Amino acid sequence: MQRWLMKTEPEAFSIADLARKRREPWDGVRNYQARNYLRTMHKGDGVLFYHSNCAVPGVVGIARVARAAYADPTQFDPRHVHFDPASRRDDPRWSLVDVAYVRTLGRTIALDELKGRPELADFALVRRGNRLSVLPVSAAQWDFILGLE
DNA sequence: GCCAACGTTGGC
DNA sequence: GCCAACGTTGGC
Numbered sequence: 001m002q003r004w005l006m007k008t009e010p011e012a013f014s015i016a017d018l019a020r021k022r023r024e025p026w027d028g029v030r031n032y033q034a035r036n037y038l039r040t041m042h043k044g045d046g047v048l049f050y051h052s053n054c055a056v057p058g059v060v061g062i063a064r065v066a067r068a069a070y071a072d073p074t075q076f077d078p079r080h081v082h083f084d085p086a087s088r089r090d091d092p093r094w095s096l097v098d099v100a101y102v103r104t105l106g107r108t109i110a111l112d113e114l115k116g117r118p119e120l121a122d123f124a125l126v127r128r129g130n131r132l133s134v135l136p137v138s139a140a141q142w143d144f145i146l147g148l149e
Numbered sequence: 150g151c152c153a154a155c156g157t158t159g160g161c
Numbered sequence: 162g163c164c165a166a167c168g169t170t171g172g173c
Contacts, residue, residue, distance in 0.1 A: 158167080
């Protein structure tokens with residue numbers, strides 16, 4: 001099992017939304033590096049669910065990959081905000097995975113708490129200027145972060 | 150709302 | 162292939 005961190009703006013889609021829906025296609029990723037990570041995911045991989053661009057950014061829950069990568073249908077929809085006119089149906093540019101709810105953390109593990117920890121020195125999330133919305137997480141990082149709960 | 154960081158686009 | 166302009170991300 002591999003582990004990942006996935007960012008979402010809670011105003012757009014929060015851990016409470018995932019808890020209610022149980023499962024969700026993670027559409028709208030339009031960054032090549034993030035897409036490449038999506039494509040290496042396997043069903044069953046662990047996901048740290050992260051709220052960004054909000055009052056207290058941080059890890060708020062756990063999800064898992066419920067379906068490995070497939071073509072993101074929103075790239076072909078001209079009315080959709082994530083429409084990509086350059087993507088072709090016979091060679092889709094963008095992928096998504098389905099994500100399933102596992103649990104909500106007892107408290108938010110804030111970005112603030114994760115910064116400056118030697119255990120997370122190599123974790124891209126806490127490095128300056130990081131903007132990737134999908135990041136790999138090592139087993140040690142996963143255990144450390146959830147150990148703060 | 151500000152703005153630094155960074156990815157993408159497109160002229161050359 | 163360079164790089165300025167532009168758009169987006171996301172912490173603050």
